[in-house]
Amino acid sequence: MATGYNLIHQPCVPVRWRPGITAPETGQLPDRVGFRELLLRSHDIECLAIADAPAHAALLRILYALTARVADLTEQGPDGDWDVRRLDVLDAGRLPPDGVEAYFRDFEDRFFLFAPGGRPWMQDPRLTEQCDGAKTAGVNKLIVTRPSGNNHSWFRHDTDTAPELPTASEAFLSLLVWHYYGPSGRCSAREVNGMKSASATAGPLRTALSYHPEGDSLFETLLAGLVPPEDEVIGREDLCPWEQQELPAPDRPPRHSRGPRSRHTGRSQHALLLLPDEDGTHARDAFITWAYRGERMPREDDYLIWQTSQQGNRYPRPADAGRALWRDLDALLLQHPPAGSAHPQQPRVFRSAVQVSEDLRVRALGFDQEGQAKDTQFIDASTPAVLGYAEDNDPRTVPAVGRLRQFGEMYGRRLDRAVKSAWSAYVRDAKADGAAWTAEAGARYWPRAEAEFWARFRLLDGTGDVADGGFDPAATRRAFLHLAQEAYDAVTEPVTRTVRGAKAVSQARLDLYGTQPKTQPGTSPSPRAKTKEPTG
Template structure:
């Protein structure tokens, strides 16, 4: 397809869920299930949320929208005046100013074409790949769509053939283009020749394997404003650029440009370069894709305001990884405040000011359980809390310890239950090396939903009345509640073997792990040390 096509500003590519009662202005038409970037911002107060099925794509689109929101509201710089007060004025307006949206998109309209053979600047792509990569050995659309098997991988949920692949829609291709930019793997990729030197090794994307936490309001308008990171005093919009605002594409042989502010940090940290190839016969489809490395040397600093940062045993900071087996309530204390502990968990910086937008904000966790060092993807992660961010700054000093204690108790009995069922299985089969993973998996599937319900029930009952001396947490009662859930789960999982003498003995013996295990008698040496 020659020329330009599919401008994302107007092209309806992004799935949305409308708020109840929303209607098209002045018409009786049905609301579209997809809209372009302009409508996403202009009608954000009528949109409940994005309706993107894949959590990493949802996370990626939110970051693009945060940057656009900062631009159209002028909140991309700290001044003039107080930044929080300026944002509060936008909140009071209850919708984004149309003139600001039109002014920004009017200036950059030429850079939002998905396919651009004329100007050579397709959105979030590198047109140079058509010459720098082997056109006879492209990545293909099965590689582009991360939910499909590619190459020699087995087909599990979707049958795919590299010889005759199902061509994705433009909407689907755009979302997975962004997934590659943020969550792409390190390692072998398509060969790219720059300066007479070929190489085929990419570095991991900035969000690979990480779990991303976002404040979520009653509308997309609230979500975007609450999710804006506050810029530093030194940030200037003229240097804090998004990729579509660059005068020239960066040199692949040079070190990647270091982000200078929130907009570049949100949109310009990709370690991959991509180029989509349109379908000549059907403009609604994508025929092929180039996927390769973006920078031969150097690494963009991994920093992001939506991640929980922890410290490893070696003293290195790392983002809390996405884990499909870990419920979101177990991260609530680290989201509301720095949780400390052995990992020195530090809450996402965006939550320091998010509460100013609304008292009914929830937390949405989006991620992709992956291996950061290898091209191995496991499962998407998508979870949401009830409203927890309202008046968080006032409540936090009083409730932080209680929330942390609740989380610790829930995890304590979950860990004890895991040890108990594993030991029961090992005793039952008379094999000390048996890991009992089948019983452990069944126990976890039963216990953690019970623990989550217990956590939120007690969380809601915490007394947040200003000046109250008692916050309303009975630690002993909470302990017994989590223990009862563990006991019930243990009984349910092990009951199948208790009809035999050996099975009943194994279950009875291992039950002590629920209560902390058998205490070790102090040795003579330890007695001497104590004395």
């Protein structure tokens, strides 16, 4: 049996404790805990305290799978009473200790982070034979926030010749990031059954933004984040990778999910193996390569907003560091939000999360990045308590949330078009994009629009007794228009001291109102078009 760093017992997960919780003996609570203590004391923990958003999103999916197993919520059951059984766990106020202890006792040998000669957690020990030991990835490649090879520095300066070894806890979280957000493209060569390849497919969450219900404790968060299994799901068949008896065959089609647990933990396109230092407390190196050859696992996930392209292809809403979370709110609360040709679909988890609590918040976690190597920015944002306004819970009020969002976005688009038109007319170049002006206008408008959105959101009636929640479309229109006008005036003011500039700014200003100037005889029609306002 392997010995060393076991994720069940070792402090690997950063947490934030609920106010007033103290340790019985010393009063001091640890900043990190192992999986066992995390689940046993999830009711005492406020939330995970993971700085890297993609690691946070990945670990939540692992914890959902563990929660479902220890709480006996892996299938609907003969009576289809899954919702009732989840509420029974909620009423108990904590996850069942017997279930936690029994699970980790059965799978203790599968949770070793380093297991030379064994089967380390979420890793493939065959890589020592299938990959070239002289061409490992290195720890700088493993830790996504570090520069490696010829890449630019992001958060810190590191060199491949003298890397700082990551602790086991850091390596554990980075392992998760690779499984869920790993890039496509060239990787370490892996030879299987005489066939050698060095090309990997992007991870299942790469470029995507995931949305999670969040409660007042980690216990509430985990229960709210569970997705009801489909009627045909059999719990003993819906297994996580570390519960499988055999390692997957890389030269065969990838395994298909058998339910929520395997769907959210077993879709990695990358195979990794961490190599420990002599003490077994740090990772000294890593193998990183492809997991399956020639075929991508189906992109399924219940925590993403799914959209449809013009070609009819389904894809997750991408992470965008420049897009605030309030702009996605109606797509989270409405099963069929009014959001144009993309036809966004509400993440499945939000159809039942409100059963746990009406005071749940939404947390968005993701990574603004490209499909291959380029990484831009982590995204970690949260809302106030909003799930009480979910469509099934408050059908009279929640449509107002959609119209409120539409007004904010409409005047943001009009502002962008107006400053582009003003710049183009001022420089007398129809192809000028006015990037400097649009960036400044957006920086002035969107933060204030977000504050306006939440201020008006808090005024909506949540009882369901008032039609449209008391939403006032005329006042909302005036408020967002005023913000757009102020941003437009501030950005364009420097050029209004000349006749040419004043004329360009005056004419383009009409775009803020969704109108366009009449064309003169012999001139081309203006490319600006009237924007359809939200109904209401």
